[in-house]
Amino acid sequence: MATWKNRRFLSTREITKNMTFFTNEPFNSEVDPKTLEFKKPSRNPLVLIMAWLMASQKHLRKYAQIYTDMGFDVMAVHVTPWQLLWPVKGTQVVAADTLKFMEINKSYAPIVIHGFSVGAYQLGEVMLQMARDMERYSQVLDRIACQIWDSAADITEIPIGVPKSIFPKNPRMQSALRNYMLYHMKTFHNQATIHYMRSSQMFHSTLVKQPALFFVSENDPIGPPSSNQAVRENWERANIKVSFKCWERSQHAAHFVRHREEYLECLLKHLQSCGVIESVGLKTRAKL
Template identity: 30%
Template sequence: MLSATMLARTALSRGITAQHLCKNVTLYMNELTATGSGSPTTKPLMLMLPWLGSRPQAVDKYCEIYFRTGFDVIVVESEVKDFLWPRWGLDRGKTLLDLLLSDRFMSRPLLVHAFSIGGYTFAQLLVHMSHDQEKYQEFANRIKGQVYDSLVVGSLEQMATGLGKTVFPRFETLIKQISLLYFTIFKTQTVDHFNSSIDVFWNNPVRAPALMFFCENDVMSHAQTVEKLIDYWKKHGMDVSVKKWEDSTHAAHLRRREGPCTRKPSSLGLYQNQRQTSGLKKSSQKSVRSNNASWSEKKVQKNVGGSVLSSIQWKKMHNEP
């Protein structure tokens, strides 16, 4: 039987059906939009990793953007226990990786969209890939783009702050102090693993173009650290587009700036002709850092990169005329 959360998401749009795959993992199948060849085995798949404690109605808005562009969406919800005891998170990462490598999904191109702690969940998947890059190279090549919104990066104190704000906001200070004490006592099982995961994320085995959303006033996402990560990726040949705000809200940039981009999807600029020897062309999208950008349709396409890729670009990905 579908949970209340799944029922809420099932009803978000006609032509969308939900299927529970495993714990905290739900597939939303889009029967509304054709994708060129129409083959379910090559239909684009969005891997969405929401923020901790995300409400279905909030995640639905992002799902709708991708539904209108022809994606099916897999939503993977994070749990605080996977962060507090990383071994569990690592096990979940392996389960998710095995799922995406199963016969049902093994030939489908992927786009990753991770919010906040969802980036940590994806990092656990990357850890397994880094242990045997040759084995997982084909899977890495299937990922055509990666979007990161409000990554939880910075000091251990900022991680503890994030727990306080998302788990028990009324007791934020207390939870922060308890978390710091916990990380100190269980350093080997937590902090050491965090550092290993961070190192893998910086040296990301997925080389697909990336789009980063962040702001300067986010206490859970250290802007200077995000910028260092972006610079590091660029120096190592990754195509990275950037949208930075001076004042915004953690994992809620869309809510703060709803407009044409949420009604009519544009192109991310992350995807190019798959026939290129490099696998992907350089995106013509320039990295932009704007403090007060307009979210008009033209500005979205030029400055933000839009929300999703165009059907024309998907045809190029599949070598279709």
């Protein structure tokens, strides 16, 4: 069990329609709407949350507060179903803004990536844009210290995950939307599916070589252990250190809700092993 001081205060600021910033300090910095540069950057390290589809602000705040209570700032990136369906005008635009923010705000170091579900695809889109100019973006990659993946979903799970995210309690609508998703991916191969495939390939090969922690459960059809295990094997072949926490029963992108103490214990241990706890001067008592 891990415990730390709860500072309770949480300041929230919408940076773009798809990016929400959280900090434990009063947010009084101006943000350039074109460059996304903070005029008065904080000295805190940053957690980049790549959110699940249909993530509510209420739930994002819960995850953000895990980190703000430890002294991190948090940027949560969230996309809509429409943006996922039409990547060129949707998720790729959000990816460009995400990369722009990390590039221009150089004071944010180290950076922790904490992704959920479709957030794996979204980070793949970010990395594809990085790959076009590695010399330019190497400073962003150098500042990333570790990564956490909660219920990461691959492209094969998109027709399953999207309907469950939009209609969590309506099986009939889930079935109808699942059929449409299959039609969409087949009919709009060049406009959508090819981008999902490229992002998936990038996620499996990854530019982020820092240690990773995976949270999965046996009963999750959207982010099953099998697809996450495939990523793990690819990363370990690339000499990336990977930790894997698999529950027999849990809930997609809600392991923290179902297994709070274990989740926090694994997370804190991972952050400590990657050396990011020292960067925020966290005073913590932990039994690991």
